[in-house]
Amino acid sequence: MAQFTEDEKIMRRLEQRFNKGVVKYRLIEDGDKILIGLSGGKDSLALLELLARRSRILKPKFTVIAVHVGMTNIPYQSDLEYLKGYSEDLGVPFVHYETFFDPSTDTRKSPCFLCSWNRRKALFTVAKEQGCNKIALGHHMDDILETLLMNITFQGAFSTMPPKLVMRKFEMTIIRPMCLVHEADLIEMARIRGFRKQIKDCPYESLSNRSNMKEVLYSLEKMNPEARYSLWKCMTNIQEELLPGMNEHDL
Ligand SMILES: Nc1ncnc2c1ncn2[C@@H]1O[C@H](COP(=O)(O)OP(=O)(O)OP(=O)(O)O)[C@@H](O)[C@H]1O
Numbered sequence: 001m002a003q004f005t006e007d008e009k010i011m012r013r014l015e016q017r018f019n020k021g022v023v024k025y026r027l028i029e030d031g032d033k034i035l036i037g038l039s040g041g042k043d044s045l046a047l048l049e050l051l052a053r054r055s056r057i058l059k060p061k062f063t064v065i066a067v068h069v070g071m072t073n074i075p076y077q078s079d080l081e082y083l084k085g086y087s088e089d090l091g092v093p094f095v096h097y098e099t100f101f102d103p104s105t106d107t108r109k110s111p112c113f114l115c116s117w118n119r120r121k122a123l124f125t126v127a128k129e130q131g132c133n134k135i136a137l138g139h140h141m142d143d144i145l146e147t148l149l150m151n152i153t154f155q156g157a158f159s160t161m162p163p164k165l166v167m168r169k170f171e172m173t174i175i176r177p178m179c180l181v182h183e184a185d186l187i188e189m190a191r192i193r194g195f196r197k198q199i200k201d202c203p204y205e206s207l208s209n210r211s212n213m214k215e216v217l218y219s220l221e222k223m224n225p226e227a228r229y230s231l232w233k234c235m236t237n238i239q240e241e242l243l244p245g246m247n248e249h250d251l
Contacts, residue, residue, distance in 0.1 A: 007192045014185045017141075018050045021180035025163035028054070028134075032062035034175070035132040037123055038087065038094075040068065040078050040198040042190035043138035045086065047178055049193075051136060052090035065093045065130055069122040071115060073100040074202055082196050097126050111204040127172060139176045142183035145231050146213040153213075160235070182228075 004012065022028055036051060038044045051064050066087040068078060080096055087094035101118040103111045127135050139161055148160040163179040178186075189195075220227040 007188075010185055010188045011192065014046075014181055014189055015050065015053075017180045017182070017185070018178060019054070021163060022054065022177050025175075025179065027164055027175040027177050028060055028062055030060040030062070032060070032134050033130070033132045034062060034064045034134045034136050035123065035127040035130060036064055036066045036092070036136045037138065038066040038068045038083055039138070040083055041138065042186055042195050043140055043143075043178065043183075045193075045195050046181075046186050046189050047136060047138040048087060048092060049090060051177060052092050064136075065095065065132065067095045067097055067123065067126045067130075069119050069126075070096065070098045071100055071119070072098050073102070074115065074204075078198065079196060095126060095130070097122055115204070124170060124172060133171070134173045134175050136175050136177055138178060140178040140181045140183050140186060141228065141232070142214070142217060144176070144179055145217055145228055146210055148231065148235065149213045149216055150210065158235075158238075 028034070034051065036044065036048050038048055048064075048066055055062055055064050066083075068080065068083050070078060070080075084094045084096075099118055099122045101111075101114045103114060106114065109117075123135050126132075144160050144163075148158075151157045151159045161176060163176050165174040167173065217228070220231070224230070
């Protein structure tokens with residue numbers, strides 16, 4: 001029997017969870033052309049490698065292309081040579097797209113909101129330019145669960161970032177192929193692959209609600225090591241009759 005090293009076991013587990021998410025949520029179909037959002041962080045670097053590898057299998061046949069969006073008004077340094085080299089070594093074409101936003105035009109919105117809104121817009125623009133029908137983002141299971149907890153706590157809404165979001169109006173589908181991958185494994189992958197750290201220099205960056213929710217998720221898993229699976233399952237196990245009714249007749 002083959003003996004795997006600890007690092008090989010981590011990579012196998014990660015790839016299995018990645019493949020499980022792709023198949024379970026039917027994220028990839030024959031003929032897809034997928035644009036990968038490559039921020040330079042560990043999650044999208046991992047996404048690029050995993051999707052590039054999967055694109056070599058026979059069925060479904062799909063192609064990938066990577067884009068890094070730069071915001072010219074933010075002194076946020078990205079190592080473009082590294083990102084381009086990393087993509088091209090995997091056989092994936094790399095595009096660099098620059099845009100900007102002006103935080104003074106809409107002071108009701110935070111710079112972080114404006115930045116991510118404009119980045120999303122840029123991703124759509126490049127996807128259209130490149131003839132892509134899907135955009136893949138590097139969000140993983142922890143991101144999705146943290147967003148669920150944030151939406152419950154701050155928005156009073158039971159929602160999160162879904163593995164697949166079909167946007168008919170824009171003829172575009174957002175996919176999150178790492179939806180079942182754990183962040184702990186991605187941290188290990190970054191070590192194994194020696195991902196170069198992105199130099200973050202954003203003047204607006206501060207501690208967010210997301211980092212607080214990371215701690216909440218961590219505490220829940222200390223209470224119950226299976227907590228993340230329960231949280232995931234509860235999203236498809238809505239027991240309506242045991243919840244407050246939607247309309248007055250139920251009262
Ligand atoms: N500048 C960018 N250019 C292209 N895609 C991006 C960019 N920033 C973010 N994305 C995409 O959006 C996803 C979520 O972004 P977010 O800012 O939460 O992640 P991150 O912490 O910057 O980096 P990563 O998720 O790659 O570790 C990324 O995984 C990536 O797919």
